[in-house]
Amino acid sequence: MSIFDEIYAVVSTIPKGSVASYGQVAAAWGKPRGAQVVGWAMGALPPDTNVPWARVINKQRRLSIVNPRLAPQEQAMRLVAEGREIVEKSDGLYVSGEDWYSFSE
């Protein structure tokens, strides 16, 4: 049991169509300041994972994908497929809306 599995378990609870920030996932994981670790864990995910990693975005609602094993716009495609709208700005892709998934429910 590694921390990856713990984080993936948390991410897996995010419902289809919802989005959560790294900070939220970290908090739900038990490490309020471990947002960076969550990002690191996401980057370690294999291309064929079942974990809904695409629903995790940063607090600015920007898609900060840096995983070379995935297509550049893989996350955007997944989110659009779930009904989310993606807006392209000068510095990257953003998820429209202001809603965040609440883990405390």
Add this chain to the structure above:
DNA sequence: TCCATGACGAACC
């Protein structure tokens, strides 16, 4: 063991 590095975040210039 110390140092550097991150799909981050919040506090500071």
Add this chain to the structure above:
DNA sequence: CGGTTCGCCATGG
């Protein structure tokens, strides 16, 4: 308002 610095936790050299 934007770029920089520091804190965060875990890993790897």
